[in-house]
Amino acid sequence: MTSSAVLFGIQYFGSDNVLQGTRQDAEVLGECLTKTLGIDQVRIYTDTTTPEQVTRDGILEVLWTLCTQSYSQDLERAWIFYSGHLTDSF
Secondary structure (H helix, E strand, O other): OOOEEEEEEEOOOOOOOOOOHHHHHHHHHHHHHHOOOOOOOEEEEEOOOOHHOOOOHHHHHHHHHHHHHHHHHHOEEEEEEEEEEOOOOO
16 A cells, blocks of 8 residues: 655744644654554654745645645555644635
């Protein structure tokens, strides 16, 4: 079964609204998806490891890549996970 996951854990370092544990949320879920569910490819994006990918535009690019991968590789499962602040303006 072909499957892929993109996981975001954004802590907002350098802001007044730092969150604790969001990076760990993504990492622990990634390990679970790999070991327990057998997800083939798990990509984890955090503001400490891939800061350019955890912006609005970066997240949209990652999601678009997952969409195109889903089609081109005929994925049977695609996972998306986000841990961080949310806003209603886009």
